[in-house]
Amino acid sequence: MNPAPAISLNPAQQAAVERWGQDVCVVAGPGSGKTRVLIERFRWLVASKGIPPNRILAVTFTEKAATEIKKRLIQSFTSDELREQIERAWVSTIHGFCTRLLKENAIAAAVDPDFSLLDEAQSRILQLHTAEAVLDDLLGERPELMRVLLRELNTGASGLAESLLEFFEEARTAGMPLENLRPPSKQAASAWPRISGAAHSILADPPVGTFNQRQSHQRFHQWAAAVLALDPSSSFREKIRLFAGMPSATSLKSTSRARSAALELEETLLPLAQAELILDARLPVYPLILEALRRIRDAYSGAKRLRGVLDFDDLEEFAIHLLESNEPLRARVRHSFDQVLMDELQDTNRLQWRLIDLVRRPDTLFAVGDINQSIYYFRHADPGVFRDYRDSLSSRGLPIDELRENYRARPEIIDAVNRITPYLSDGVEPHRLLACREFPSLSNSCIEYVHTFAAVPEDDPVRTEARWIARRIQELNSPPDYSRFAILARVIGALAPIQQALDEYGIPSVISGGRSFYESREIRDLTAWLNVLANPRDEISLVTVLRSPLCGISDELLFRLKHSAPDDLFAALATAGDPRLEWFHALVSKQRAQAGASSPDALLAQVLDESGYQDGLPSRPRANIAKFLAILRDRFHKNPATPGELAADIARWRETAAEPEASAAELANCVHLMSVHSAKGLEFPVVFLAAMRNGAQNREPVFCFDASGLLGATWRHPELRKGISDPTHLQVCARRKRQEDAEEDRLLYVAMTRAGERLVFTASSHPGRSDWARKVAEGLLLPTSIPKAEHSESIYSAIREAPPPPSPQSGDLEEQTPAAIVSPPSIPGGHDSVVPVTSVARFAFCPRQYYLSRYLGLPTQTPAPINANPDPEADAGEWTASEFGVAVHEILAGKSIENPPPEAITLAARFHASPLGRRLENASRLGREYDFLIELEDMILRGQIDLWFEESGELILVDYKSDLVAPGGERRHAYRYGAQIRLYALALERLTGRLPDHAFLWYLRTETPVPVSLHPQAIAEARGLVRQLREAQSAVKFPMREGDHCLRCAHYQSACPAQPTPDSSNPLPLAPS
């Protein structure tokens, strides 16, 4: 087995690692060595239990974690074979596992075996497309009901399609089949007796309190009276209007009985009554919602099937279905894993758990997790999965392995976390963490809390906070290493001003997991370039590019050009008299001429290179550029497109805003900014938890469902700009809110426990939704209200002013490693490696004809004219001149052909009967249709000699011609073939060691031999022709040789612009003799 020595573990860890023969549940607090335990478990299973790596299934939360685990495992073994096995082992995310399972069992799973995975943005676009098409259909089929839906649903900014999709996604993740959903049934008015009871209570309580409170009380009396007087048969609208008119309960005296009745009305009874009313009113539309959902599902599945793609949810759904429906396969899969290791169980959803359950055998699961770190509720993770598993083990009397020792943070930080945890009781279970790592002592506190506020309206507390953080990082950055710092925030949007401040301070940084890739300056510049390629009449893009460093035009010149050519700014660039603009115009024009043929990354790389855009560019934008080019390259490679199509795609990607900036993998020395979610599993020596008042906006969904499958919805209030939930919606959203609140607590817990040596809390007085600042302050016994004046005490500072403007940093934001600048190498040639001898002859005859016919390969038969009526019968069964020529040659070469033209047989026979032909009978050596390759003048000549033979010590070369030539015209006709024959002669010289003694062109029809001179001068000229051809190819120079022959040339009046005049005939370069 040959393992490297194990890493030393503490007893609790060791016990967990070596627990055997049972399911294991490890509750691993932050910094307690969770990953280490998982890795050691894997290692122990292999090294001590002899389990082959490929029989262990390890499920991680991210691909990154899987790579990390494999890497560390690989390092812990020295045997090559084991290392390779580990690399191929089943260590992956749950999606990775499903992908592999489905690929290997595609037929059984009935999925396209070659399926590819839609990323979130792609599936979003496809879903939206299909959902909108479904709604359009429904509108056509059931316009009245659809109009009610479109008008009355409280969809807010997101439309009906988006709301349905959000619901669809939620139902899928929860494993709730749409068929199980049903509309609510009509409600009996259950809230009404309690409402009238409350109204009676209000009326029975006389007005008390201040003047205003009494006034208010009076208004309440009137309202309550109106409620009691309400005719039960009055309309939905009347009732709703009355409810909407209830005064605010807080305007009543706090100790009054009326107030408690009013509060009950406000918080519970009226929403319930409204829910019942709205349900009654909208009930007829619910079946339509369900139908829309089912149609969307079917249309979306169909669209995916057609494209051979799956989305992430499909992976789990299909894998579960495969395993559930195929017993032998399930048994095989189960049997293939001796152990299942599961990381981050607390962030698993029920569907994923079902999958794990299907593949694990009893007593083989080793799960690690921590409920306090469950932070993916918004992605439907259910901490209850972990709780249930833990409880199931406990109930079986099995031990739970608890790891509370923290090896990450200073004791002061652990202490702070332990003090704050009681204030997070909604979501965090009370476990005290134990600080176990030793640190050198510190002279000042490693906990800081900074609150920025605005003393005057002009102050910007957010900017102050951002700048304070930047300055503090500068102060703490000793020894210099920015990678020690992380800035975390609840919402990623809050990090933008902080990154801006870091930029001002010259501190390199990168936002991980943000979604602003397409919004970064460099990507916008490059996108604009593609837009210009698509159409330079898009003047906003044109100006974007012109003003960017891709071109760098001044606004004054821009104005002048637009002023002079208001209708065609692009055209004006060519004549601006500015070399750089001329370059720009020429480059755009050239690239447009390649539209759709060249990969867009090549086009963009060219402009980036030529313009020097990347000179001195910091690493972050450079990484973004590389990522953008890779995305385009990949897109084009899979599905080539024109710049216009690409630009439309990019606009769509930009809209979905789903792409993070380039990863920081190669950006070593920089501060990491990230959302708390992205920080999961990471740790940093110094953590800033910033913008603590900035909370996420948790929107209520438009549709929801309860565990029994009842559909819920929220509708527009007919009077106010708000929604009315139906009973299911009301109940589900209340539960959801509690879960979200609990998760907010856990997020704070996770954020704080990322820090190792220093933890800095910052908040600004800018209004926000989060109460983290308050909870932290309460836990640390600091002021909880927004300060009114600057002060600082112990770890707490309140500040209102931004730190002094930063001094510009030298080069920090500049390119960190200057690139090597490479000049283009000078490479001779550009000519072909190989050329047919006949092409040399064609070149000699007319370089342009050679170029068009041979070099480019233009068909010599012009395609049928567009409006021609093709006649399929034409020429059937007849021999064309060239087919006839081939037939004669083949007969002469001794080959048998089917149904040869009789004339061809005659011509061949006549040659054999000729004096030259008769010499063949005595030939000592001969070759017919003799193909060859030889090297000449740095080119490979390819040719075929019709006939050569040795007879009576003479070496003879013959080339047949079957052309129709008038008797006596042979010599003139042969003129063009001189070079070809001499090159054949050179080939024969290479074969036999000597030049032929004679060479002939044999005119079959007239039985005339035309001798070709092999004089050294002529041979040298033939060689020279090859050289000339090579040079012409290198320089791409192929002049026309105009003459009468042009009239017979296939390119005359099409590809060739020749206009021969009677006297324009040029002499041919080489005479045959």
Next chain:
Amino acid sequence: MLLFHTAGSLPGHPLTLFRDALSRGAESACLLVPTSTLAEHLRHSMAREGAFVRPDSIVTLSRFIEPYIRDIPPASPAVINRFLHAELHSNPPALFAPLAHSKGLLRMLVNLVQEVGQSAWTPDSRYSPAARAFHQLIVLLEARLRQAGFLLRPQRLKLAAQRLRAAPPPWNRIFLTGFYAFTPAELEILGALHPAQIHLSLPQWDGANESAASLRAMGFLESRHHQPPSNPVASIVGSSTEQDEADDIARRIAALLGEGYAPGDIGILVRAAHPYVPLLRTTLQRYGIPARFYFQEPLHTHPLARFLLGFLDAIESHWDYERLLPLLEMPLSGVAATPATDQLLHTLLARIPARGFPPELDALLPNWRSFEPWASAIHTPAQWAVEFQRLPGLIPTPVYTADVPHTQVLAWRSLLSAQDAWRESVELTAAILPDQPVTLSEFRSHLREIIEHVSLAGRDQRRNVVHVLDVYEARQWSLPVVFICGLLERVFPQYHSAHPILADPDRELLRRQGILLRTSTERQREEAFLFDVAASAAQDRLYLSFPRANSRGEETLPSFFLARFERGHPHTRAESAVPARPRPLWAKSSPPPSRITGPELLAALRKARASLSPTSVETFLQCPFQFFARHILKLNPPPAPPGERLDFLLQGNILHQTLAAAEGAPLLVEEIFNRLFSGACREKSIPLNARTETVRLELQANLRRFLDSPPLDGAATRGIERDFHLPLTAGLRIRGKIDRVVELPGRGLIVIDYKYSTPDRIRGRIRSHERGELVQGGLYLWAAGQLYQSPPAGMLYCGLRGEVSWMGWRLAYPGWDGIGESCDPSQLREMMRRAVDSTTSAALRIEAGEIHPAPADRKKCAWCEYRDACRAGAASPLVQVAGGAS
């Protein structure tokens, strides 16, 4: 290496022996190699060594047997695809039925048919259901193929073997090199050639064991050959990304060329075309390094096929603009990238969704319309093939100009090669489809399928090029300098998992029936062998490179081959890639500060600012650059996509127009609204779908809400939609349109401006007014005073979206609670004064040439259409929302 030879001949490496034979002029020696690229490479190398080379003497095995079986064409992948497609659609085995329409399954089956090559095996119950289903299919396929006169490769080889036995080839000595192993059918050929002396080599690896055993059984004599290992200077180069890796390779090649190496001395080897080939193509081109890529160029992604298929698609769709427009953008249309077409593209874009041949195109492309009858025509495949002869006539002929770059020449050669391939594909489609009439759509879809299996004949024959090859092609190549890139686990070596149809147990069973298929384990082992072969191709220098992060920025795992190589080559250097870039043409430019100073331009600004609207003044106050871009440069944006045309501006306009038109006819208001709404949709080509209907319903509800809201008690209307253009100061006129002016008896004029905004937005507007950022209220009050010669009594904004909200300022008036805030006349006068001051000062600043981006409210940048152009603007609102959500 294992050497095999028949009795009577002397052992030796086949390549060396063949070279000897060639140099001695032996005309009866022939060399067989596995790939055509290798054959070509060897032919050329030997010719360059001075030999007289007979091309037929160095060929692939397939080409070698071709003369013997020319009468039976091979079942190409395209043909297999066609017949499998027919089987799957008409009579699929039950297991494949749910996936009968899956392209992935079809592709996989085509490959599997080629790999297995025959149905001569018995799928008993030990085989998996998928294997049995496959057998069922391949039996049917073979029958179909035979009926159509095609044979699969193994059968062709067997037939060739029979015929070879009957008529031995003219070669006395036959050499085979570069083969990793032989299939049973290939071995039959060797058996048939036996009368000739045969010399062959096989590498010493697991995959060749079965072939070696068969050869021994056939009586071949075996010896071993120990080739002295090449010992190049080797480096392992790590780079941060794939791009850096490619840049570093280009940088090193440039340096090597400077040292005197020729491009042809250098090879870059990759495990597979993806992802490195596209990256290397771009990178080498950027650095001016000519390279020849020995990879098949598929026809279906070639611009020609895309254009012609797109054209057919457009005809079928009755010229749906969305299909037509990309065609016009392609140079193959012959009209792309001209000012007239650019203009037309924008015109047509603004009409999407639309179909029908646009009349404007008749002049530009007079022939296109003549294809229209195709959309409804029905022809036999042969007739379609004849009809299709007209299509290449659409493609413009390459125009000769002296000194065109070689890249252009290559593009033309590739285009013409694609035309040939297109023509052949059309002919093949016509030949293998049943002779029954089909529509254009049917014929096209069959053609598209065929095209997916067709590659272009490479016409790149350049001499001075760097060779980029895959590792299979690289066998037997020996080059002075070799780069092997992408040495990452899963890239090289690739991972081979179980085949979904013929899994490893099935393959083992097939082996017992004489059909040799590699199992996933064997394929995995082959990876190491491929690496060794590739690494041994280098004579002088070998660079093994890998990126530390993949294109998604995730950390990678370097190939285990690297560590193994290092152990075997202790002098291997570990290096880091140096970031590199080609020399720029221009120094990076930083645009000078924005300011206009030229006298004629200042004069133009003066002229422009002589007449301003309140909105334009407010634009300037928000940001001088926004004003410059919108009102001075008047930059044309591209047409909005259909889904964005019904924006809030248009919605507001429809409401404004409705209110104005319904002034005298309140009972007709809904009718007027619907008429105006449909008119706007027609005019802007807004599709009438659920999205549009949602907007219409909302507008209608808002309108109804407004009409149902209490009227302004006591106010008398003085004017509606009143245009004005009045002098404010010398040389400055203000123009605008007031929605409504009412008179409050005894108080004066109240200006009312309707906004299609929510109460929150109206509130924001009021605050902006109070901060002095807006001038509309003040200027409208001023203008109303001028127009009606009455004192001002108020400026009210009426928000029409969601709830009806009245906000603004007005003098106290009984019964007007909740309608704006009450104020005194001096406040209204102050508002006018501030507006006039701001306007005149803005005019002066405009005139002074102030145009720089300086947003008063940065948050508004997120909605500004010039935020990309100004280079100061923030991220789009969508990004902020998305970022804020998690």
